[in-house]
Amino acid sequence: MIKSPAFYFYIGWIAVSILFVTQAMRIPVYDEFLSSGRFLPLVLSFLMVVFSCILAYQHFKSLEDVTYELSNSFYFFGFISLVFVYIILIPYVPFSIATLLFLCISFLFFRTLSIWKSFLLSLGLVVVIVFVFQTVFQIVFP
């Protein structure tokens, strides 16, 4: 049971809820407590502690296990890695180049298109995205 991901999940939520209580306690009360900025966050964080304990209790009592069905872990983790690299790249490389690389590598990674088709489709998409967002909506990309 201790090794179950659900164990860490529910304990994690209890810890987060307690952290929220401590944050709520730090909000200063300038006038009356009932109308202060602390009242609602404190009530909510206490409710979160109570409900996270109930959820953890319900889970451990029934010992129901959650089905973590990652039927395609290769594609899943591979894509997440690509996304992280893309997000990290954006501030350092021009947006259009980072997006072109991300799209092209993703299409090749999923083996849905050939190299040339992947490159041309990515290029077309980047042109459209940059035109719509940068020219029409005047968004300044990094």
Next chain:
Amino acid sequence: MEQFLMPLFDYQLLLLVALGTFAGIYVGAIPGLSVTMATVLLLSLTYSWDTLSALALIVGVYVGGVYGGARPAILLNMPGGPAQIATSFDGYPLAQKGEAGLAIGLSTILSIIGGMVGLLLLVFATPVLSDIALYFAHRDYLLLALLGLLLVGTMSQGAFIKSIFLACFGVFIGLIGLDMISASPRLTFGLIELQSGINVIIAILGLFGFAEVLYQLSQKTPKNHKENVVGKIIPPLAMLIKFLPLTLRTSVIGALAGVLPGVGGEIAALLGYDHAKRSIKKPSRPFGEGAYEGVIAPETANNAAIGGAFVPMLTLGIPGDAVTAVIIGALIVHGLDPGPLLITNSPDLFWVICGSLFLANLFLLVFGMTGIHLFKKVISIPKGILMPIILVLIVVGAYSINNTMIDVYWMIGFGLLGFVLRLFGFPLAPLVLGIVLGPLIDQSYRAAMITAHHDLGTFFLGYVTSPISLVLSILFSIMLLSTIKSFRKKAQ
């Protein structure tokens, strides 16, 4: 009447409404690009135009944008904005069953009825309703927000405690930022980036967009996988007639919700969905599993809210929602004074807005029904191609809100959280609902408590002594009891 018909016979206004509606549909369909943002951009573009032309274009974008957000909600489980969160509950299950076309067709035709009901309200009930809305106190707004929060019960999908927990978490997140009274940082964990709060669009993009991409990729082989087909688009007449009573009821609910300043289409849509869930005993399918009623109700309500949102704007100068707030800015830019004298001084403006709303709803039928084919092609693209494209659009959408990468990081964080929560059987909608309603609950509660001089007795007495508060309290009590009853029934 002559001024009402002006957009129909003035080819320039007619074209601008058409262009606005068309553009609005596609802007609204891109997650992250809100109708408000499109209106703000138009404001700068139409600065040198005459007022009536600028308004015709903006009204078109407004109507098209609110409608357009339903497309990604139904087809990709990615609401275009907060007003389409409820649409995705049943819209996406319908798409998975291959009935997305019918869902969009029904919601398009019946949304127009919603829009017309909102327009009728704007034309005939403007003076009366604006007077009632003026008497709404802070405690009444608190009850309205809590009424919205009761929807957690209907969104729980059987996981009631998980939903309440996530709703609390959502409201807590909604409170992050600067305190509206003391202006001091609250719940920011010492981070400057959190002082402006967490944008609800970022949360939606992460929880419904990125999490959905991850979920789709975790389930099946992306290669050569095809989505379900859209199916037929034009609904049979019998179906339209069957859903007409619900459409009319949710249209009235949406229009009335739109009249209340600051409430907007998102709460109108949630109230519409909740009404459908409570009033329809035998839906076409169970709610949450692809009930047509679950798509029609929020879509007609949010469209009807548009007409309602113009009521306080035109009569009191108070915005009904974010878009009408921008339109007030547009009127000021054009040298007009929004307020009680606006209609008296510029009746042509009022009637051109009404005429443009009428036209935009008609154009919705043309562009709404024809554009489905384009979306049909989009969703038949293999996941291995579609998911990276969606990811780029989500990243761009998140970035474009404030032109900062911090929002992209938050979106990724919300996406990972949403994916994990989904694996553990947590419904995500209560979390978003909490984030949306959190600031309204906090502001209205604290303002009501200050008005009651920090005295709980006076605070609660207000709910009995004011007729509006009393009616809302009774309504709230009935809905609370009904939620508890339904939960106990499910638990047994």
